[in-house]
Amino acid sequence: MIGLSTVADVRAAEDVLLARTPEGALMQRAATGLATVCLRLLGRAHGTRVTALVGGGNNGGDALFAGAHLAARGARVTAVLLDPGRAHPAGLAALRRAGGRVTGPGDPDGLDRADLVLDGIAGIGGRGGLRPEAARLAERAATGPGIPVAVDVPSGVDADTGAVEGTAFPAVHTVTFGAVKPGLVVGEGRGYAGTVHLVDIGLGPHLARPRAYQLTDDDVAAHLEPPGDGDDKYSRGVVGIVAGSATYPGAAVLCTGAALRTRAGLVRYAGTAADGVRASWPEAIVTDARPGDAGRVQAWVVGPGTGTDDDARSVLAEVLATDLPVVVDADALTMAAREPDLVRRRSAPTVLTPHDREFARFGAEVGADRIGSARRLAADLGAVVLLKGNATVVADPDGTAFVNATGTTDLATAGTGDVLSGILGALLATGTPPAETAAAAAHLHGRAGQAAGESGPLIAGDLVRRLSPTVGRVRGLGLRDSGA
Ligand SMILES: NC(=O)C1=CN([C@@H]2O[C@H](COP(=O)(O)OP(=O)(O)OC[C@H]3O[C@@H](n4cnc5c(N)ncnc54)[C@H](OP(=O)(O)O)[C@@H]3O)[C@@H](O)[C@H]2O)[C@@H](O)CC1
Numbered sequence: 001m002i003g004l005s006t007v008a009d010v011r012a013a014e015d016v017l018l019a020r021t022p023e024g025a026l027m028q029r030a031a032t033g034l035a036t037v038c039l040r041l042l043g044r045a046h047g048t049r050v051t052a053l054v055g056g057g058n059n060g061g062d063a064l065f066a067g068a069h070l071a072a073r074g075a076r077v078t079a080v081l082l083d084p085g086r087a088h089p090a091g092l093a094a095l096r097r098a099g100g101r102v103t104g105p106g107d108p109d110g111l112d113r114a115d116l117v118l119d120g121i122a123g124i125g126g127r128g129g130l131r132p133e134a135a136r137l138a139e140r141a142a143t144g145p146g147i148p149v150a151v152d153v154p155s156g157v158d159a160d161t162g163a164v165e166g167t168a169f170p171a172v173h174t175v176t177f178g179a180v181k182p183g184l185v186v187g188e189g190r191g192y193a194g195t196v197h198l199v200d201i202g203l204g205p206h207l208a209r210p211r212a213y214q215l216t217d218d219d220v221a222a223h224l225e226p227p228g229d230g231d232d233k234y235s236r237g238v239v240g241i242v243a244g245s246a247t248y249p250g251a252a253v254l255c256t257g258a259a260l261r262t263r264a265g266l267v268r269y270a271g272t273a274a275d276g277v278r279a280s281w282p283e284a285i286v287t288d289a290r291p292g293d294a295g296r297v298q299a300w301v302v303g304p305g306t307g308t309d310d311d312a313r314s315v316l317a318e319v320l321a322t323d324l325p326v327v328v329d330a331d332a333l334t335m336a337a338r339e340p341d342l343v344r345r346r347s348a349p350t351v352l353t354p355h356d357r358e359f360a361r362f363g364a365e366v367g368a369d370r371i372g373s374a375r376r377l378a379a380d381l382g383a384v385v386l387l388k389g390n391a392t393v394v395a396d397p398d399g400t401a402f403v404n405a406t407g408t409t410d411l412a413t414a415g416t417g418d419v420l421s422g423i424l425g426a427l428l429a430t431g432t433p434p435a436e437t438a439a440a441a442a443h444l445h446g447r448a449g450q451a452a453g454e455s456g457p458l459i460a461g462d463l464v465r466r467l468s469p470t471v472g473r474v475r476g477l478g479l480r481d482s483g484a
């Protein structure tokens with residue numbers, strides 16, 4: 001798992017480390033790591049042009065020292081000082097010694113010819129959207145030819161939440177120090193950060209335990225282990241699915257297919273789309289009876305395409321009254337938002353899977369702080385909340401959060417949510433902890449989306465078709481990563 005550390009946690013760890021290291025040592029580690037990534041991106045230093053946008057804090061210091069490294073290797077480096085009286089003195093001296101040029105914000109011509117632009121305007125000390133002068137430079141950098149590289153955090157992005165008020169530096173690469181900050185991988189910030197490179201400056205042992213994480217393929221592989229010798233089709237958990245309707249069986253077919261393709265244990269379907277599901281998936285055990293008469297299951301998925309009429313409401317109440325894990329999706333979310341106590345009074349795990357509009361039905365808009373919003377709803381309902389988005393967020397009622405790393409915009413198409421709930425139900429039936437399981441489902445869904453998107457625009461059925469090879473691939477990567 002990759003821990004996502006807040007600014008407060010990074011500052012606290014820095015304070016400990018600063019007291020134990022010679023003055024300036026941490027900044028040297030940061031700047032050397034930054035220069036190394038820049039050299040890799042440029043391919044060579046000699047003859048290249050680098051422009052560094054330099055604010056009045058330590059973030060600007062990093063940019064100046066990295067600029068000095070690049071200048072010493074033959075790059076033509078220009079530092080544009082936003083606040084000339086406050087630029088990091090030692091960094092400025094180092095850049096000058098290495099032959100770098102220094103100008104003020106009124107002379108940013110270098111941006112139009114740069115091969116690489118370093119954004120050292122503000123890092124974790126930044127507050128709010130960029131001020132007008134900085135915003136103008138960031139916008140000019142965005143339209144220029146240079147590779148935009150953010151130092152620690154793209155200036156204008158809130159490092160904790162990913163919120164952007166107004167303008168931020170649109171990086172293609174972000175070189176971040178000590179720990180990945182949540183704002184680089186979630187919400188609007190994710191789009192401004194681009195590819196994130198983590199430079200180890202020795203903070204690790206001093207960092208508080210993170211409260212947010214990204215899963216890796218290795219972590220997800222642990223949720224996808226093949227059956228062992230002693231397993232039969234019942235022993236590893238059976239998932240029950242309540243989805244679709246006689247008129248619209250599509251959601252039921254997608255959800256059931258996704259569950260089957262994720263874990264080929266037993267999948268039961270109970271609902272009015274029984275004929276459609278039977279025709280598509282002879283492998284599933286299908287009934288048009290009520291969930292209670294469908295046979296034993298270890299987890300339920302309820303809601304995709306069920307509608308919200310009285311029958312649907314009574315089936316939802318029946319499923320939520322069980323002591324089994326339940327995935328509440330789509331139409332079931334609309335009904336649960338009207339009667340949140342149906343969820344609150346449960347003691348077994350519940351996972352809600354809203355997109356932004358469904359989330360708002362529970363009483364508050366998502367807003368710019370997606371992790372915070374998901375945490376608040378999870379705590380209020382005592383349920384895991386999987387908030388869908390380009391970077392899907394999962395929040396546990398205890399505050400632990402996960403941010404998905406595998407999302408792709410290709411997934412923004414009809415029916416992909418039904419596939420996610422089928423994957424999630426299949427994994428939840430094995431009895432693993434619900435928040436991490438939901439994060440694993442989002443990760444696998446994203447990987448299937450990436451695979452399906454490679455051959456052109458995807459439809460939800462493509463995801464189901466790509467799931468088995470994707471499970472195999474993630475399992476294989478996990479085995480490789482664990483050295484097995
Ligand atoms: N501690 C260490 O040893 C290490 C720290 N490291 C590095 O230090 C960084 C933290 O440095 P920091 O605390 O000096 O704050 P920093 O991010 O430079 O921001 C303050 C500056 O931004 C400006 N500014 C703010 N908002 C703005 C806006 N909206 N628009 C425009 N400008 C804005 C603000 O202006 P002011 O408000 O003061 O006028 C001030 O000039 C951290 O991210 C990492 O890169 C690494 O080297 C590792 C070792």
Ligand SMILES: [K+]
Binds near residue numbers: 150153
């Ligand atoms: K920055």
